[in-house]
Amino acid sequence: MGKRCAYLPFPESDSASEYQELLDWALERTKARGVGFGWDKILFADSSDLGDNFRGLLDEDDVIYILGHCEAGGSKLSSNTGKSSVDVDSVVEDLLDKIDTGFRGKIKIYACDSAVSCWFYPAFTQQFANKMFGKGYRRARFFGYLKAVGTQYVPVPNQEGLHRAACKDDWIGQIKRFMNEEAGFETLGRAKDFRLEVHPQ
Incomplete structure (x- = not known):
């Protein structure tokens, strides 16, 4: 299995706490279940080792997850707190x-x-794939999601174990349900079941 890095294109002070908690939780679950899942590294726009980590990704199985809040046809990603946003350029x-x-x-x-x-x-x-291809990234593969997706690992109908899920709720609804665990998550399936490979045009 290749390396998996999560990248939040925002300052660490704007996004760190929630995702670090999720990483710690994922690693704890990994040890308990003996199954690897979660991200190997979480990086931010101002991480001092950002370039070193990315330049170490050489294998076709390596994955960079770029995280943020998005909307259909949108050209920006926003941070979890809403304090920061970045456009695709x-x-x-x-x-x-x-x-x-x-x-x-x-x-x-x-x-x-x-x-x-x-x-x-x-x-x-x-938009991202087109621009990266135009900058010379001819061998990379690009993927996006067709539904709302969550970062928490939750039960998914007809699947064993816990998975990152595609959700009926938008991200605000996900947070409300995450804070109120007895309400559960209204999941559509695994996030990867709603993942689409996007080819540069």
């Missing part, structure tokens, strides 16, 4: 000197509706 520019153009792994825009277009506005992942 900024995300691309921030990665240019950190990821080798020979990168042949996967880049997944792990955000709600990141593979969904709206009217004449292409999906965020389509």
Whole structure:
């Protein structure tokens, strides 16, 4: 299995606490179940070792998850607190000197509706893929999601164990349910079942 890095294109102070808690929780579950899941590393826009970690991704099984909140046909990702947002051009520019153009792994825009277009506005992942391809990233593969997706590992109908899920709720609804555990999650299935590979155009 390749390396899996989660990248939040925002300052660490704006996003760190929730995702670090999720990573710790995932690692704890990993030890308990003997199954590897979660991210190997969580990185932020101002992480001092960002480039070192990305340049170490050389295998086709390596994955970069870019996290944020998105909407169909959107051109921006926003942080969990809503204090920060970045447009697709900024995300691309921030990665240019950190990821080798020979990168042949996967880049997944792990955000709600990141593979969904709206009217004449292409999906965020389509915009991202087009721009990265134009910058010379000809071997990378790009993926987005067709539904709202959650970062918490939860039970999913007709699946054993816990999974990151595609949800009926938007991210605000997910947070409300996460804080009120007895309400459960209204899941549609595993997040990966609603993942779409997006080809540059």
